Amino acid sequence: MQDYSPIANLDWxxxxxxxxxxxxxxxHFDHEDVPDYAYGMDYELRxxxxxxxxLHSLAEKLNVTIATTALQELNRTAVxxxxxQFPDVxxxxxxxxxxxxMSVPNVFIVNNPVTNAGAYCADDVQPVIQINSGLYxxxxxxxxxxxIGHECGHVQNNHMVYQNIVSIIAGIGLTGVGARYPELAALLTQGTTIALYTWSRAAEVTCDRAxxxxxxxxxxxxxALAKLMYGATFKEQEIDYNAxxxxxxxxxxxxxxxxxxLDEHPSGVRRIMAEREFAACGVFYAWRxxxxxxxxxxxxxxxxxxRCKKYINLTSKSKRR
Ligand SMILES: [Zn+2]
Incomplete structure (x- = not known):
């Protein structure tokens, strides 16, 4: 009887x-390492x-400092x-x-009831994802x-370079990023501030796709996006897309x-509608x-x-098509 192994001829x-x-x-990536799933407005605005x-040189220097500090701070205060340890995560x-x-990022679980997560990454600094206990x-x-895939998207698209500045302007951010360097916000013109927020909302669309x-x-x-809107404090809810x-x-x-x-994220409804558009895109099925x-x-x-632009653009009027 002849031995047969189905993996005998595979090249290992x-x-x-x-x-x-x-x-x-x-x-899936162009010559500048831009993934094909990225929302066009994200890179156009960037x-x-x-x-x-x-702006870019300031943002890069700031990002290295913040990413390095975040890794050390999370290592000191979180799990x-x-x-x-949290093998499921x-x-x-x-x-x-x-x-x-991409490579597996470091992940930390933080004692924070807010349903939120965040990412930190910079050149030569290991990527870090923070998951709040409220989210978990x-x-x-x-x-x-x-x-977690969304946060990996921020890492893969190198969003933190400008995202940290947006957090500083907004005075928010995980691990207290927004509370640091408040004087930097004063250096920016109103036009730059609005441009940063507009880009940030486009970047979120890219990461929802990730x-x-x-x-x-x-x-x-x-x-998951609906729960960020209603808090998920009671029980599971069905989503009524018409509503x-x-x-x-x-x-x-x-x-x-x-x-x-002046919001970092598009509203939850817009994000869900933009996601549903990506679920009808050939690029999505090329990945999955x-x-x-x-x-x-x-x-x-x-x-x-x-089609996503009509949901994400603030000046669009009617959404129903
Ligand atoms: Zn995000």
Whole structure:
């Protein structure tokens, strides 16, 4: 009887592994390492921020300081996630890293009831993701996976360079980033401040897409955002998308929509609607062919970005199409 092993002819060499990884990278990243899932406005606006004299160099220096400090502070005050400590979260970080094709970030669980998470990263500083205890306790494992994926998106897209400045202007931020260097905010013109906030909201769309690429079920991605709106303090709620669209209609027909000009994130309703657009984009299924269903739409990235813009742009009027 002849021995047969189904893996006998597989090439296990490091060169073969490397070639597969490089081919995968070439498929999803351009020559500047921009992932194909990124929301176009994110990089478009970032190029404009880069062109403001002195801003990028200041932001980079600040980012290295903050990322280094955050790692040390979290190591002093929070619990580091390891294969033996919060192994469920560790496994999620590994899953996200594998699905996005990046290295596994350091993750810390912080004693903070606010349902929030954050990321820190800079050149030559190990990426760090902070998960607040309030988030860990209120989200299901599937929802938490998408949030960790979202934070991995911030790392993969190097968002922290400008995100720290936005936190300082807003006077917020995890591990007290916003409380530091308050005098820096005074150096910025009002136009630069608004440009930074506008970019920040576009960057969040990119990271919501990263979270979707990491999820096991798209509903987890939508529900996680809904929970950030209603707090998830009572029990699980079904999402009524028609009702959300009605909420957004009302929001867009009112002057109050401009309150978002100085918000780091788009409103929760806008984010859910933008996510649903990405769920009908071919790029999403190029990353996650296993989630493709017979009735899934696969629009082009350009069309998807255009449709998202109508949800994210504050001056858009009617959302219902
Ligand atoms: Zn974010």
């Amino acid at each position: 060499s490091f060169r073969s592994y490397l070639n597969r990884r490089l081919a995968e990278k070439a498929r 190029r404009k921020l880069d062109a403001i004299p002195g 580091a996630v390891t294969p033996n 560790y496994e999620m970080a590994c899953t996200c890293a594998r699905r996005l094709g 306790e209120r989200l299901t494992p599937g929802e938490l996976l998408t949030v 979270g979707m690429i990491c999820c096991d079920d798209l509903e987890d991605a939508y529900r 959300l669209e009605t909420q957004l209609e009302m929001q867009m027909g009112n002057i109050v929509r401009y309150d978002e000009i 062919p296993d989630l493709l269903k017979p009735d899934s739409l696969q629009r082009s990235k350009e069309e998807c970005d255009q």
